[in-house]
Each structure stands twice: as C-alpha cells, then as structure tokens.
Amino acid sequence: PKLVYDFAEGNKDMKQLLGGKGANLAEMTNLGLPVPPGFTITADACRAYLESGTVPADLADEIDKHVALLQEKMGKKLGQADDPLLVSVRSGAAVSMPGMMETVLNVGLNDDSVNGLAHQSGNPRFAWDAYRRLIQMFGKTVLGMDGDVFEDAIEAAKQAKGTQNDLDLDADDLKAVVETFKQAVHEHTGREFPQDPRTQMDLAIEAVFGSWNSDRAILYRRQERIAADLGTAVNICSMVFGNLGMDSGTGVAFTRDPSTGHPGVYGDYLQNAQGEDVVAGIRNTVPLADLEQIDKTSYDELMAIMATLEGHYRDLCDIEFTVERGKLWMLQTRVGKRTAAAAFRIATSLIDEGVIDADEALGRVKGAQLAQLMFPRFDADAATDLITKAIGASPGAASGKIVFTSDAAVEAAERGEKVILVRRETNPDDLHGMIAAQGVLTSRGGKTSHAAVVARGMGKTCVCGAEELDVNVAQGTITVHGTVLEAGEVISIDGTTGEVFRGEVPVVPSPVVQYFEGTLAPEAGDELVASVHRLITHADEVRRLGVRTNADTGEDAARARRFGAQGIGLCRTEHMFLGERRESVERLILADTDEERDAALAELEPLQRADFLELLGAMDGLPVTIRLIDPPLHEFLPSMEELAVKVAVARERGEDPGRDATLLAAVQRLHEQNPMLGLRGVRLGLVIPGLFAMQVRAIASAAKELGAKGKDPRPEIMIPLVGAAQELHIARDEVERVLAEVDPGRVIPIGTMIELPRAAVTADQIAEAADFFSFGTNDLTQMTWGFSRDDVESSFFSKYLEKGIFAVSPFESIDREGVGALVRTGVDRGRATKPDLKLGVCGEHGGDPDSIHFFHEAGLDYVSCSPFRIPVARLEAGRAAL
Ligand code: PEP
Ligand code: MG
Structure with missing residues (x-):
C-alpha cells in the first residue's frame, strides 16, 4: 500500500490513514488556503513499525520521492548550505491526543546550513536559536535525553550574561549554547548530533512512531477510551517561522467561543513566537482581536479563512496559524473541541442559521455531555x-x-x-x-x-x-x-x-436538572436549557427504543418519571428486604419447619404489599417490571466468621451459646464458596416453598386495590436467573395459580431475565413460557467472561486495560463480540418462537451510550437505567435511530 501522501493527495475523510492533522491539512490545501507544502506518512506505516520494530521496507523510497517533490516546489533543498529547506516532523493520530506524542521542528539545520539560514533571514540570532531548538527537541525526543540537561545549559548561559530573559541571549551566546548542547549529546549518548538532514528526518519519524506508546500517551488513551492499536500518522511540513520578529507571530483561533458556544471569533495571539510557545502557556498571549491593530492584512485574511472553514466544515473549527513577516500560514484546523454547554448551544444555533437540520444537530451532542451538564x-x-x-x-x-x-x-x-x-x-x-x-x-x-x-x-x-x-x-x-x-x-x-x-x-443543582425536574421552564430564558430541551425533544421524536428506569422506591420512580422514564424496567425486590426486614428473611431462610417458614412469610407479605402500592402508584398507567427476589444468600445471612467467634467465645467462658449455635450450624450448612453462582434467583424460589407465592400475592393484591380505586396499575412479573425452560415453566405455573386466586380478571404479563449464557442459547425454548425477556447484562457479562462482578474491577482490570485486552471495562460498556453476540442470539431465538416477544435490558449497560446504540441495533424494545441516566438514555436512543 501507498505509505506517503502529498498534502494535495488527501482529504478530510482520510483521518484513519492520515490522522486528523494530515487529513485536514490536505483538505485546506485543496481548498486553496495557504498551507506550507508537505506530505503525510500514514498510520499504517506506524502500525507496521510498532509491530515489527523496523520501518516498512518501501518507506524510505517513498519518502525520497516526496522529499524531491517538496524540494522542487520550494526551490531549495533539505539542509542546503546557503538557503536550507527546513521541515517539521509532527505526530497526528486519527483521534486528537493533544500534546501526548512528539514533534521535532527545524529538521534540516546543521553546522553549515545554520549559516545559510542566518544569511537568508538576515537574522543570525534567529538562526542559532532555531538550531538550538532543533538539538534540544531532538535530544529529548529522539535520543531520549533528560530535558533538564538543556534547560540547565540555557540557565547557565543566562546567568553568565546576568539576565533572566532568553531574549537577551544574542547570536554569539546561542552559538555557544549550541556548542554546549552538541557536547551534551555526545556525552550522554556516545554519538554526535547527526549533521545529515535526511538522517535527522528518519530518526525523528521513528521517534514520532514510537511516541504512540509513551507512558503518557497510553494513559491518555485509557482515560479517553481510545483504541491502543491505531498508531499515528506523521506530517512532514515545510517550516514557517513566527519568531522572525515583531512582524511575525503565532496563534490559535476558534470560529466560535468553545466554552459558551456563542458566535464570534475567539482566540489568542503571540507576537514573535513559535506555536509551541502558545500551547505551553509560557508567555501570556493577547486576544486575537488585537491582531487587527498589529497586522490588519493578516487579520482580515484570517477572518475570511475562518468563515470559509466554518462554511466548509459546517461546524466550529479550531485553527493554528503563523504569521511569517506579514504572510499568513495555516498550520492546522479541525472541527474543534468544545465544552458540553457549547456543544448544545452550537448545535441549535446551527439549526437556526440553516446550516444543519435537527437530525444532524442531535448527532452532534452526546449523552456524556448531557451528563456533564447535570452536575451541580x-x-x-x-x-x-x-x-x-x-x-x-x-x-x-x-x-x-x-x-x-x-x-x-x-x-x-x-x-x-x-x-x-x-x-x-x-x-x-x-x-x-x-x-x-x-x-x-x-x-x-x-x-x-x-x-x-x-x-x-x-x-x-x-x-x-x-x-x-x-x-x-x-x-x-x-x-x-x-x-x-x-x-x-x-x-x-x-x-x-x-x-x-x-x-x-x-x-x-444545575439548571438542566431543574429543567428535567420540571422546576425550570424551557422558555424561562436560560439558553442552555432551551437548547437541551429542543434536542431531547427531537431525540424523543426519532427514537425507537423506549426508556424505562431501574427503581425500587416510590421516590426514585417519581423522579425517573419526571425525567421521562416510560415505566420501570427493573424493581429489585431483594432491596426491599434489607434493613429491619432482614431478620424476617433470615428466619425464612433458616426455617426448619413449615410453621416457622409460613410465619416469616406472613410477616413479610404486608410490607411487600405496601412497597408495591407505592411503586405502582408512582408509575400509574406505565409498566412496572417487578423482579421476584434474587438474593445471593450471603447478603442476607449473618457472617459465618462472626457467629463462629461468638459461639467459641461463649463456650470458652463456659456459657451456653444458645440460638447462636443453631444459627451457626444452619449458616454453615447453607454456606457457599461462590454465592453468585449458588442458590439465588429462580433456584431459591423453587427451593423455598411459598416465597414467590408471597411476593406474587403482594403484587396482585396491591394492583387489585389500586384498580378498585380507579387507578391503572400495570405490574409485570419477572423471574430471575433462569437457565432452563423447565425452571420457568414451574415458576410460571405457581405465579399463575396465585394470580388466579387473588384477582382472576387481571392479566399480568410474566417474563424472565436472560442473564445466563444458557438462557440466551435456549431462548427459543424459554420464550414458550415467557411474555417478555429482559437481558440482565450484569450477570450475563459475569457469567460469559467468568469475571466476578464484585471483585475484578478493583483487582486486575487496570492491567487488562493497560495491555489493551479491552479499551473499557465490559461491565461498563457492553462487550459486543462476546456478551453482545449472546444478546443477539437471545433476541433471534426468542423471537423465532414469539415474533412479538417484548425485549428489554436492565443491566447497568442500559444507561451507557455505546451500549444503547448496540441495543438499538440488536432490535430491543427498551433500555432500563438508573433515574439520573434517563435523560442520557433518551438522547442516545434518539442518536442511535439517526
Ligand atoms: C443483571 O444481572 O444485569 C441484573 C440487572 O440483575 P442484578 O444486577 O440485580 O443481578
Ligand atoms: Mg442479575
């Protein structure tokens, strides 16, 4: 494959190959904007280098050709003694990673050509400073030297001169600094600073390739969930100088304010400086507007170019530019980063300006940004x-x-x-x-x-x-x-x-939360709230996925409803057995006789009924999926260790441990090495007679009572952790029997969770006994990978993320290839049996943006997530449907 592209050969859609910077330099070149000529080495070449440790065999030849072309265009040669062509060697990946990888400037300078540059520029100080910068960057980046070596040498030169300011060092001082630098290179690396420009270039390219795997780049990618194997492209660009005097300078500009989204140009400018000086924040810049006074011609041209770019990209662009002796050069552009608030405001402004339609605007805001706007x-x-x-x-x-x-x-x-x-x-x-x-x-x-x-x-x-x-x-x-x-x-x-x-x-609370709570009207004058309102309303119009909430209390249900939930997708009833009710559950589990068990159930039933009255009341008219109890036993029994100690201490003192001894025996009998793989879910319901029946009675009688009051309760009963159709048939029979007893006239759908791999694979059989499925992707992930969901994220996951085994925890974002394939299998097989089987998901993934897109593609009917994620899920469900 072709490994090198001239700027004129690429375009903005070639980011994967040319990196963001290279693709956009190509786009600007082809728009006729003033871009210094150059070429881009592809990310493919970088990947090949990272895999094999050597540059691809054809790369040198291709670079030769493009260097020749560049020299022809520029009318000078790399390192030419009287008038050298100088180039920058810059990283540029498909995804922006600001400052994380390496750059070497002024490649092409050596002991001869520095004199040519001094002569050509008429500015020897500038030339020696440029050479000094090259050796410094090359030493750090390519030769791996400690940056302090160079900083210290400059510091020493300034002290000798009795000054604090770099600018007081004249050409002779800098010449001496260059000499010191070269000696330092020799001392620290045992070799000379390479004088051959092409060698400089080749080594710089390799260093940029290698910087893909620098510690900070790896850390940044993990943080930003960027894939570890993309590699970076390398841009070779002819140098232009912003540090040739006060008629030169460099700046960064945005076509709109990136923090508020308000229209109007925005940026910083620094006279007599190189680009790096601005980003490093070393000297304070002036507002871009001041450039109008400093250099009106360049300012006007820049304004015109910015308008062109915004029109062309139809979005906020950010720009890096340099003015070299009154001539404007574009060094970079891209669709710019922006704050969450700006993203929403810009998207709706662009609709109003007629630049994009509502669908495109919705595509430009993200659930993660909306989540940010909900912070206090x-x-x-x-x-x-x-x-x-x-x-x-x-x-x-x-x-x-x-x-x-x-x-x-x-x-x-x-x-x-x-x-x-x-x-x-x-x-x-x-x-x-x-x-x-x-x-x-x-x-x-x-x-x-x-x-x-x-x-x-x-x-x-x-x-x-x-x-x-x-x-x-x-x-x-x-x-x-x-x-x-x-x-x-x-x-x-x-x-x-x-x-x-x-x-x-x-x-x-943020105004956006107040809006969702219904206490701040979208017309109240808050621009951001108005933008959020428009885009979320559009998302609701276009989305196919329903959005429900996971809630176990009336309060959560009511909040979720205000936030736009269309029902409850998961009520975890075991949460209703914690606190003071725990003892009743303990008595239930440990009961030796039918009487003891029935007594414990009788204690629990009215409490459950009250829970369901509250929940069904809060979600009146909307479906409420109530999952029958799914407790890993260890969460409800007293600790075996503590009991054992208590009993031992009592015996030591010659006292009678009494009930504690009986309890300990029972706890030991029920103890499980792997409670998450043990007696839970439907297994518990089938083993403890009367437990499911008690819950179903509580649900049915709560619904009956609300119905009698003219309300519209819509419970759905869900059986957890089913792995075989037979389990569900038996549980279902019991549920139907109780429903017929309590309220024969009412139809309550009975469904199951698909959270075991076996359930997904046998979903065709399971669907025979189910009115709906809800994918429990927490357990499905745990059971598919064999990862204990309570342990692994804090133990070895950071190593796995580091090694790139996954870019994000599979408990956070659905593993499409593995767990996702089981979801698809469950969908296909379930619907093969019942074409109109209702399908949802209630694992944590139901509130994760990437996963929501997957569930949309997989054909689910709804996602269910925690109340605070509801707005995010609505927005992402809309985006998934675009
Ligand atoms: C699941 O397993 O995805 C699920 C929703 O159930 P729980 O988290 O309660 O096990
Ligand atoms: Mg589960």
Missing part, C-alpha cells in the same frame, strides 16, 4: 470569599485541598482526599495529576493552554491564566494580594465563571 454548580449566595477571577477554561464546580505537584495530587487522591492541582502551567507530564485532582488551576496561559485543552477533553473543571496568583511551587505557597495560601488549604474553583474562592463553597 456553586451556590452563588454562599460563594463570598473570592480570591481572584481568571479564565473559566473547563466548566464545573470543584473544591479541594491545594496541591502543587501531580505526584502530590495522586498521593492525596489515593488517601481519598479531594485536591485542586495548582500550577503556573501544566505540561503533558501532569496528566496523572490532572486525572487525580477534582480540578486544575493555573496562573498562566489562556483557553488554548495545555491545562485548558486537556481539562476540557477530560471534562475536568479548570480555571487558567490566574495572573494575580503568585504560585511558588518550591515554597508550596500561593500569594495573592498579600494573602498567603499554603498546600493543604481548601479552595473552590468555578470553571464556568473563572472564579476562585477560599474554602469550600456549597453547590446547587
């Missing part, structure tokens, strides 16, 4: 001790103790403490600290700084550019207006307003 916010009345107000870079309300290093953040999080990571600026090595912290606060850098970009991507609260804060990491203090805050002190940051408060500020 600070209570404005309680937020009094304002320290400073800076840039709200990633929304949310976070409180925690101040920590100054990422390691401290991780340590504190491991102790269960909430922390705010406070830094002057962050860099990619801070990723683990950002993950561990509740929020991030920086004193430098704008909305496009590393901290801001990464935090937005993770949905982590971030305030940046808090210049009033003097952050002293070494001393562990923040000084602001004469006040000193120390590590460990609690602060609160508001990522929407940019406010920073001393102490912990209480939070209030």
Whole structure:
C-alpha cells in the first residue's frame, strides 16, 4: 500500500490513514488556503513499525520521492548550505491526543546550513536559536535525553550574561549554547548530533512512531477510551517561522467561543513566537482581536479563512496559524473541541442559521455531555470569599485541598482526599495529576493552554491564566494580594465563571436538572436549557427504543418519571428486604419447619404489599417490571466468621451459646464458596416453598386495590436467573395459580431475565413460557467472561486495560463480540418462537451510550437505567435511530 501522501493527495475523510492533522491539512490545501507544502506518512506505516520494530521496507523510497517533490516546489533543498529547506516532523493520530506524542521542528539545520539560514533571514540570532531548538527537541525526543540537561545549559548561559530573559541571549551566546548542547549529546549518548538532514528526518519519524506508546500517551488513551492499536500518522511540513520578529507571530483561533458556544471569533495571539510557545502557556498571549491593530492584512485574511472553514466544515473549527513577516500560514484546523454547554448551544444555533437540520444537530451532542451538564454548580449566595477571577477554561464546580505537584495530587487522591492541582502551567507530564485532582488551576496561559485543552477533553473543571496568583511551587505557597495560601488549604474553583474562592463553597443543582425536574421552564430564558430541551425533544421524536428506569422506591420512580422514564424496567425486590426486614428473611431462610417458614412469610407479605402500592402508584398507567427476589444468600445471612467467634467465645467462658449455635450450624450448612453462582434467583424460589407465592400475592393484591380505586396499575412479573425452560415453566405455573386466586380478571404479563449464557442459547425454548425477556447484562457479562462482578474491577482490570485486552471495562460498556453476540442470539431465538416477544435490558449497560446504540441495533424494545441516566438514555436512543 501507498505509505506517503502529498498534502494535495488527501482529504478530510482520510483521518484513519492520515490522522486528523494530515487529513485536514490536505483538505485546506485543496481548498486553496495557504498551507506550507508537505506530505503525510500514514498510520499504517506506524502500525507496521510498532509491530515489527523496523520501518516498512518501501518507506524510505517513498519518502525520497516526496522529499524531491517538496524540494522542487520550494526551490531549495533539505539542509542546503546557503538557503536550507527546513521541515517539521509532527505526530497526528486519527483521534486528537493533544500534546501526548512528539514533534521535532527545524529538521534540516546543521553546522553549515545554520549559516545559510542566518544569511537568508538576515537574522543570525534567529538562526542559532532555531538550531538550538532543533538539538534540544531532538535530544529529548529522539535520543531520549533528560530535558533538564538543556534547560540547565540555557540557565547557565543566562546567568553568565546576568539576565533572566532568553531574549537577551544574542547570536554569539546561542552559538555557544549550541556548542554546549552538541557536547551534551555526545556525552550522554556516545554519538554526535547527526549533521545529515535526511538522517535527522528518519530518526525523528521513528521517534514520532514510537511516541504512540509513551507512558503518557497510553494513559491518555485509557482515560479517553481510545483504541491502543491505531498508531499515528506523521506530517512532514515545510517550516514557517513566527519568531522572525515583531512582524511575525503565532496563534490559535476558534470560529466560535468553545466554552459558551456563542458566535464570534475567539482566540489568542503571540507576537514573535513559535506555536509551541502558545500551547505551553509560557508567555501570556493577547486576544486575537488585537491582531487587527498589529497586522490588519493578516487579520482580515484570517477572518475570511475562518468563515470559509466554518462554511466548509459546517461546524466550529479550531485553527493554528503563523504569521511569517506579514504572510499568513495555516498550520492546522479541525472541527474543534468544545465544552458540553457549547456543544448544545452550537448545535441549535446551527439549526437556526440553516446550516444543519435537527437530525444532524442531535448527532452532534452526546449523552456524556448531557451528563456533564447535570452536575451541580456553586451556590452563588454562599460563594463570598473570592480570591481572584481568571479564565473559566473547563466548566464545573470543584473544591479541594491545594496541591502543587501531580505526584502530590495522586498521593492525596489515593488517601481519598479531594485536591485542586495548582500550577503556573501544566505540561503533558501532569496528566496523572490532572486525572487525580477534582480540578486544575493555573496562573498562566489562556483557553488554548495545555491545562485548558486537556481539562476540557477530560471534562475536568479548570480555571487558567490566574495572573494575580503568585504560585511558588518550591515554597508550596500561593500569594495573592498579600494573602498567603499554603498546600493543604481548601479552595473552590468555578470553571464556568473563572472564579476562585477560599474554602469550600456549597453547590446547587444545575439548571438542566431543574429543567428535567420540571422546576425550570424551557422558555424561562436560560439558553442552555432551551437548547437541551429542543434536542431531547427531537431525540424523543426519532427514537425507537423506549426508556424505562431501574427503581425500587416510590421516590426514585417519581423522579425517573419526571425525567421521562416510560415505566420501570427493573424493581429489585431483594432491596426491599434489607434493613429491619432482614431478620424476617433470615428466619425464612433458616426455617426448619413449615410453621416457622409460613410465619416469616406472613410477616413479610404486608410490607411487600405496601412497597408495591407505592411503586405502582408512582408509575400509574406505565409498566412496572417487578423482579421476584434474587438474593445471593450471603447478603442476607449473618457472617459465618462472626457467629463462629461468638459461639467459641461463649463456650470458652463456659456459657451456653444458645440460638447462636443453631444459627451457626444452619449458616454453615447453607454456606457457599461462590454465592453468585449458588442458590439465588429462580433456584431459591423453587427451593423455598411459598416465597414467590408471597411476593406474587403482594403484587396482585396491591394492583387489585389500586384498580378498585380507579387507578391503572400495570405490574409485570419477572423471574430471575433462569437457565432452563423447565425452571420457568414451574415458576410460571405457581405465579399463575396465585394470580388466579387473588384477582382472576387481571392479566399480568410474566417474563424472565436472560442473564445466563444458557438462557440466551435456549431462548427459543424459554420464550414458550415467557411474555417478555429482559437481558440482565450484569450477570450475563459475569457469567460469559467468568469475571466476578464484585471483585475484578478493583483487582486486575487496570492491567487488562493497560495491555489493551479491552479499551473499557465490559461491565461498563457492553462487550459486543462476546456478551453482545449472546444478546443477539437471545433476541433471534426468542423471537423465532414469539415474533412479538417484548425485549428489554436492565443491566447497568442500559444507561451507557455505546451500549444503547448496540441495543438499538440488536432490535430491543427498551433500555432500563438508573433515574439520573434517563435523560442520557433518551438522547442516545434518539442518536442511535439517526
Ligand atoms: C443483571 O444481572 O444485569 C441484573 C440487572 O440483575 P442484578 O444486577 O440485580 O443481578
Ligand atoms: Mg442479575
């Protein structure tokens, strides 16, 4: 296959092959925008390298051809002594991973061509600085040297000169720094800094390939659920310089505000700087609008290009650009990242502007974003001790103790403490600290700084550019207006307003939750709520999947109903046996005689009846699937160890252990090594006479009572953990007998859970005895993989995620190939017997966006999830139907 594409050969739809950056550079090139010429090495080449450890055999030849073409286009040669062609070697994967992989700039400079560049640019200082940057980046990235070696050398040069500022180092100083750098390379690696430009390029390409598997890239992918085997493309792009003087500069721009979604251009610009300087947040930028005064021609051209790009991509774009001596160059664009609130506002604005229709708008917002908008916010009345107000870079309300290093953040999080990571600026090595912290606060850098970009991507609260804060990491203090805050002190940051408060500020519900609760009308003037309302309404119109809730109390049921639930998909009745009722259950399980057992059941029945009255009342007119008891026995019996100790202590003291001894004998008799594989679900119902009958009587009589009051109760009875049709036939017979006794006129559907692999495989037989199926994907995952759902996520899953065995826990998001195949089998075989069999899912996966799309494809009728996930499920069910 072709491994190298000229920018003119690609387009924006080739992201998988050319990476996001390469595909969009190609698109801009073909739109006629000013992109510096270059070419892209495919992600296929990277994957081949990662698999075999060597670059593919044909790659060198293909690169030769494209270098020749580039040299022809540019009228100069790589490393040419009098006027060198210089290139950047940049990573660029199909999915954006900001700052996680490597880049080498100024490739093509050596001891000769640096003089050519000095002459050509008329700026020797610039040329030596460029050479210095090349050796530094090359040393760190390609040769694996410690960055401090270089930082220290620059520091020493500045000290010798008696200055703090890099810009005071002149050409001769930088020439000396280059000499020191070259010696350092020799000392640390035993080889010379390569003078041959093509060797520089080849080594840089390999280093970028290899950076796919750097620690931080692996961590980022796990965090963002990005597949481990995509590989990165590599872009070779002719260099343009934003650091040639004050008529040059570099910037980042958005075609709309990425944090609010409001129209109007937005961005940062930095004069006399390279792109890396902006993202690193090292120097403070000026607002993009200031470029109009600085360089009107470039500004006007940029505005026109931004309009072109928005029109072309029909969405918010973000852009990196450079001005080289008054000439504008586009270095990158893509459909830009945005906050959750901006995603909703932009989607509905674009409908209003006639750019996209409602379906497309719905496709552009995600359930995960809606979930973010449902987080609480600070209570404005309680937020009094304002320290400073800076840039709200990633929304949310976070409180925690101040920590100054990422390691401290991780340590504190491991102790269960909430922390705010406070830094002057962050860099990619801070990723683990950002993950561990509740929020991030920086004193430098704008909305496009590393901290801001990464935090937005993770949905982590971030305030940046808090210049009033003097952050002293070494001393562990923040000084602001004469006040000193120390590590460990609690602060609160508001990522929407940019406010920073001393102490912990209480939070209030988000307006989006108030909207779902029905206490805030969509017309009340909150733009975000209006957008959410429009898109969720559209999702409801287009979705085929019903959305029900998992609820065991009237309160949960009522909330879920306000949030839009169309019934209950799972009421776990064993939850109704906890607390003070536990003793009755204990007596029931341990009963020796029929009398003892019946007495225990008689105690429980009125309590159950009251539960069902409440639940059916709250969901009046909507289906309520009540699952008969499914307790792993160990959850209801006293601990065998504790009892054994009690009995032993009593005997030691010469006392009579009495009832404890009887209890212990019974508990020992019933003890199971693997309770989750033991006497639970339908097995328990078939073994303990009268248990299911008691529950069914409670359900039927509750329905009867409500019916008599003119209500419309719609219970459905569900039998858990069925593996064989015979189990269901026997249970069903008993249920039907009781229903006929209590209320012969009422039809109550009787169904089962499909949560054992055997049930899925024999679903055709099981369907004979079932009016509906509900897939219990928690147990189905546990039983299919042989993963104990109570243990494995906290034991070895992190290793499995690291090794890429799965990108996300199969308990969180459905394993389509394994567990999903069993779901499909259950659907097909069940419907083969009963074409109109009603099918749902009530495992945790019912609220997971990816899984919801799968259940839609598999042809289920509804998903059921916890009350707070209902809006997310409605939205995703709508998106799945597009
Ligand atoms: C399931 O197994 O998916 C299920 C919903 O039942 P539970 O979680 O109660 O075992
Ligand atoms: Mg289950």
